[in-house]
Amino acid sequence: TPMATACSGAKKPLMDVIAHTLRYVKDQAMETINRNQPVAIRASDCRWVVTVPAIWKNAAKAYMREAAYKAGLVSAQESTKLQLVLEPEAACVACEADSQRLKEGDSFMVLDCGGGTVDITLHSVKQVAPLAVDEIAPPSGGPWGATYVDKQFEEFICSLIGSNKMEIFKKTTFFVELMDNWESVKLAFDPVDGDNS
Numbered sequence: 288t289p290m291a292t293a294c295s296g297a298k299k300p301l302m303d304v305i306a307h308t309l310r311y312v313k314d315q316a317m318e319t320i321n322r323n324q325p326v327a328i329r330a331s332d333c334r335w336v337v338t339v340p341a342i343w344k345n346a347a348k349a350y351m352r353e354a355a356y357k358a359g360l361v362s363a364q365e366s367t368k369l370q371l372v373l374e375p376e377a378a379c380v381a382c383e384a385d386s387q388r389l390k391e392g393d394s395f396m397v398l399d400c401g402g403g404t405v406d407i408t409l410h411s412v413k414q415v416a417p418l419a420v421d422e423i424a425p426p427s428g429g430p431w432g433a434t435y436v437d438k439q440f441e442e443f444i445c446s447l448i449g450s451n452k453m454e455i456f457k458k459t460t461f462f463v464e465l466m467d468n469w470e471s472v473k474l475a476f477d478p479v480d481g482d483n484s
Contacts, residue, residue, distance in 0.1 A: 288300050288301075288302070289301040289302070291304045302350070302353070302354055302357065305350075305351070305354040305358075306354045306355075306357040306358045307358070308358075309337075309354055309355055309358035309360060310358040310359060313330055313335075313358055313359060313360055316333075317329075317330055320333075330359055330360060330361075331361065331362050331368070333360075333368065334368050334369075334370065335355065335360045335361065335368060335369050335370070336370045336372055336377075337351060337355055337360075337369065337370070337371055337372070338371075338372050338373070338374045338377045339351055339371050339372070339373065339374065340373070340374055340399075340401070340403070340404045340406050340428070341373040341374060341375050341376075341399065341406035341407070341408050341426035341427075341428060342404055342406055342426055342427070342428045342429065348371050351371060352364060352365075352369060352371065355369050356369075373406070373408065373426065374399050374401070374406060375397035375398075375399040375406050375407075375408040375426070376397070376408065376410075376420070378397055378399060379395070379397050379408075379410065379420070380418060383418055389412050389415060389418070390412065390415065391412050391413070391414055391415055392411065392412060393411065393412045394409070394410070394411045394412075394423060395409075395410060395411075395412075396408070396409050397410075399428075400432065400433070401432045401433070402432045402433050402434050403430060403432040403434055403435075404428055404429065404430055404431070404432050405428045405429060405431040405432055406426060406427075406428040407426065407427045407428050408422070408426045408427075409422070409423040409424045410422055410423060411423055433473065436473065437466070437469070440469055441453075444456075444465075
């Protein structure tokens with residue numbers, strides 16, 4: 288059974304963590320939806336769209352579907368009311384809804400740089416309204432997201448102060464402050480500017 292490890296070192300089954308997270312999101316969504324409804328809408332009345340990284344294999348997608356079922360999003364694991372959508376494709380639809388710049392026949396690439404993965408997809412526009420796209424090439428990418436950049440930064444700090452002191456340092460508020468500042472540096476980085484001090 289795959290396990291998830293918290294910052295404190297506590298371990299829980301990954302399935303339970305994902306299901307609990309999806310259950311929380313579902314409960315918050317249902318509470319918001321039903322705030323002004325004369326007749327309550329149930330989770331089973333809704334169509335749920337859950338985004339997943341483009342590079343996920345079918346086994347990982349099935350794992351997410353099982354977690355969504357355990358979270359109560361749908362009443363059956365193979366329900367058609369749960370749709371798994373690739374994150375870059377969802378981003379494309381959201382961008383197109385805002386800009387409406389795509390034309391039939393256009394080709395485009397979506398580079399989705401997330402926390403854990405970088406996903407690359409290539410599509411061509413089949414039709415604009417409603418938006419329909421064809422895949423030009425299979426999704427690509429890998430585990431190159433921001434969390435890996437953070438890990439490299441931590442390893443750099445460890446090389447400066449040593450592993451024994453690093454373990455002590457990681458338990459202090461100074462480490463949290465350092466990582467917050469590191470996040471600000473990453474967000475402000477401009478590869479064109481060249482001087483990001």
